Amino acid sequence: MKSFFIFLAFLPFAGYAQITDSSQRQVKLQGAVNFRDLGGYAAADGRHIRWDRVFRSADISKLTDSDLAVLKNKHISSVVDLRGVQESKQAPDRLNPGMDYILCPAGSDNALGDWMKALAAIKTESEGDSMMRAFYIKTEFLADRYKPFFVRLLALPDNQALLFHCTAGKDRTGIGAALLLYALGVPYETILDDYTATNYYRSAENEKMLHSMIQGMHISEPVAKELLGAKREYLEASFSAIKQQYGSIDNFLRGPVGLDEGKIKELKNKFLD
Numbered sequence: 001m002k003s004f005f006i007f008l009a010f011l012p013f014a015g016y017a018q019i020t021d022s023s024q025r026q027v028k029l030q031g032a033v034n035f036r037d038l039g040g041y042a043a044a045d046g047r048h049i050r051w052d053r054v055f056r057s058a059d060i061s062k063l064t065d066s067d068l069a070v071l072k073n074k075h076i077s078s079v080v081d082l083r084g085v086q087e088s089k090q091a092p093d094r095l096n097p098g099m100d101y102i103l104c105p106a107g108s109d110n111a112l113g114d115w116m117k118a119l120a121a122i123k124t125e126s127e128g129d130s131m132m133r134a135f136y137i138k139t140e141f142l143a144d145r146y147k148p149f150f151v152r153l154l155a156l157p158d159n160q161a162l163l164f165h166c167t168a169g170k171d172r173t174g175i176g177a178a179l180l181l182y183a184l185g186v187p188y189e190t191i192l193d194d195y196t197a198t199n200y201y202r203s204a205e206n207e208k209m210l211h212s213m214i215q216g217m218h219i220s221e222p223v224a225k226e227l228l229g230a231k232r233e234y235l236e237a238s239f240s241a242i243k244q245q246y247g248s249i250d251n252f253l254r255g256p257v258g259l260d261e262g263k264i265k266e267l268k269n270k271f272l273d
Contacts, residue, residue: 019200026201027055029070031062031094034169034201038177041194043185047272053161054153054271056177058169058202059083061091068096071163078156080149080164082172084108091167104148107141108172122219128226135171136234137241143256146176150257153180154266170198170230175238182249183259184268191235198230 027035035058039051052074060079063071078100081088085105095101122128149164156162166172174195181191199206206228213224239249246252253259259267 019197022200024051027057027070027074029067030064031067032057032060033205034058034198035060036197036201038180038194041181041184041186041190043268043272044187045185045268045272047268049181049184049186050271050273053156054180055161055163056169056173057163057165058173058205059091059167060093060095060163060165063094068094072096075159075161076163077160078152078162080104080152080162080176082108082145082149082164082166082176087167100152102148102152104145106144107138108145108166122223122227125222125226128223129231132227132229132231132234133237136175136238139241139245142175142242142252145172146179147257149176150180150183150259150263150267154263154270156270158270168198168202170202171234174198174230174235178235178239179249179253179257183253183264184271192232195235196230196232 021040022036025036025040027037029035034056036056037051038054038056039049041049043049055074055076076096077098079093079095079102081093081101081103083103083105085103086109088103088105093101122131153162164173164176177194178191181194182188209228210221210224213219213227214221219227242249242252246255253264254261
């Protein structure tokens, strides 16, 4: 069942501001894709996110020994896994000894089961688009999924780094990155660009996944591309749904996620230069 989430990242390249510095942002590994640094983005107060502090990625169950050495050299000591219970059991993270690990599965197992049942019935691009939007507008599990993520960020030692990921590193990871960037005061357009940059960082992997979807799951190419895409409209739909339920993104972060004014200040001081 985990295969559905692996396929969630395909569309023409976007997020060029996040691609031009890819030599610094991207961490090239043998056993993982879409592994990149969230550093360098400018915040509204003139500061920038520190490099080598927070990383986002796709599945890390296939990391090689040399990959693990890279993580150690980057002082990545904490891993937040946003996958579901079944996904994590089928492909356990490969970690260095002593790493702090937490699984945040809220909502993922339910969504995965629903999507796998619905896939066979999808015939058109619009139906694929609707299916993706249905995931992004669900707010029921957002706080339970991302509150532990922010708890780990606030507890992270100043000389260490944190990695968060799901299976494709696009949807659950994308929303998590967007919420973090928002909390740090990064402009909305930059947040959207970071999200859509997945289309660039997963480009080679997506070519393989597209073929697998067509051949193995008998999904048409147009529908497969729709399901795989990091479209800015999806993240916009998620932000709109949060605003509709909570009044604003700030209200959501302050309330259910538990980031009061003091913790927001602490978060900014910890991750901004």
